[in-house]
Amino acid sequence: MAHDGDIDPSRRIDEELWAYTSAEINRLVQEHLHQPEQPAVPHPIHHRVVVPRDHQRLFDDYFAEEPWIGESFLWRRFRMQRPLFLRIVSALEARYKYFRFREDASGRLGHSPIQKCTAAIRQLAYGGAIDMLDEYLHIGETTVR
Structure with a gap:
């Protein structure tokens, strides 16, 4: 089995970055799932002005x-x-x-x-x-x- 010293440095950085990113994504998903639902804000209704076509x-x-x-x-x-x-x-x-x-x-x-x-x-x-x-x-x- 290879030791940590035998791994290519760029591969090691990639793996650490992947682990950190995955953990951060999981944390954000969990945080979002446990937040109370925000009420939807209705969008204002815009009526178009009709130009008479004379x-x-x-x-x-x-x-x-x-x-x-x-x-x-x-x-x-x-x-x-x-x-x-x-x-x-x-x-x-x-x-x-x-x-x-x-x-x-x-x-x-x-x-x-x-x-x-x-x-x-x-x-x-x-x-x-x-x-x-x-x-x-x-x-x-x-x-x-």
Whole structure:
């Protein structure tokens, strides 16, 4: 039988570390088992704010046959004419699922492709804060992001 002096020092350290760690784990488990049960603290309930999805106003202002605001305002806002903007919307809608009209988990109709593209283009053009788009476009901050 080998004596303690015959064991490799690194192996001896490993064995001592293993023994100490096992003893400490057992002590912590026993300590936890003998503690009285703590009452569960209820988590606060957070209600989501629902942003009304009024895509008709944006469409009527800029993209209807006879827009309420007019072609010159569309040019000033986006630096492009309506046909080009609508081609961009169509291309994004065809290529990316995100830009399509869909229902959300509750069955409500989501944001229109025009709303999503308008938010993306305005954010790229003006570089403003994300929440500046929610008032007019009626899009929540997470959707704009």
